[in-house]
Amino acid sequence: MPQKKNSDSLELLRGKTGRAFGQMAGLTMTIKGLPSTYNKDLQESVEPMLDHVKTVSDSIRIATGVLSTLAVNPDKMRASLDPFMLATDLADYLVRKGVPFRETHHISGQCVAFSEKSKTPMDQMKLADFQAIDSRFGQDILDCFSYETSVEFHSAAGGTAKKSVEEQIKVMKSILK
Missing domain, CATH: 1.10.287 (Helix Hairpins)
Known part of the structure; x- marks a missing residue:
């Protein structure tokens, strides 16, 4: 990779x-x-x-x-961010709209393919581009292209959200005492 x-x-x-x-x-x-x-x-x-x-x-x-x-x-980390990293967030977005994951996986793949073919980074695609792929995309799809939001969205135990990570650190520190 x-x-x-x-x-x-x-x-x-x-x-x-x-x-x-x-x-x-x-x-x-x-x-x-x-x-x-x-x-x-x-x-x-x-x-x-x-x-x-x-x-x-x-x-x-x-x-x-x-x-x-x-x-x-951190500068190199930020520079290496790529909108394709958020392709799963597109699938998660559609799941939240009630679309079965087996379908969202395919739709997310179509978005990636469109982005590659049109040489348009996914975070610069227009709402109309997404809706041409699937009409269930709404204006709020554009909110999926925030790395910070993506990280914070995963707030379950063991997730990447800051609160979850801080909780994991607290648990590990108590184990190590």
Whole structure:
């Protein structure tokens, strides 16, 4: 993806997550139903447990390296914003209007295709352009092209809205105490 810049370490972490959960599932299957005393099949728990500990330890080292070398450049971040990033917001807009998502996905794709074909950035398309694609677009569709609004719209737990992020930080700080 063009927005990614040397995300190898983060991709490795994502892969290790699957590995750790796989080991946990395997260990759970091995020990399920065992009586509370020693059983020979408990030997099968040692190898995944040791590998799990190593995987988590490696992941912590990788995350520490990523965070300790992370350089945030707000100007570059702003410069890399692209209206295509908001294509999902078009689909969400139509869902809020009662259009089924399977339909909105297709309509959003048509908007992207129109933008590319006409060489008009999506945030500069006219209301008439959107309505030519689908008549359910209203004047308020133009409000979808605000990056700040897009971020703030996702206010559920774990979302990107400032209030949600602050809540996540508060929870993590209490866990780390």
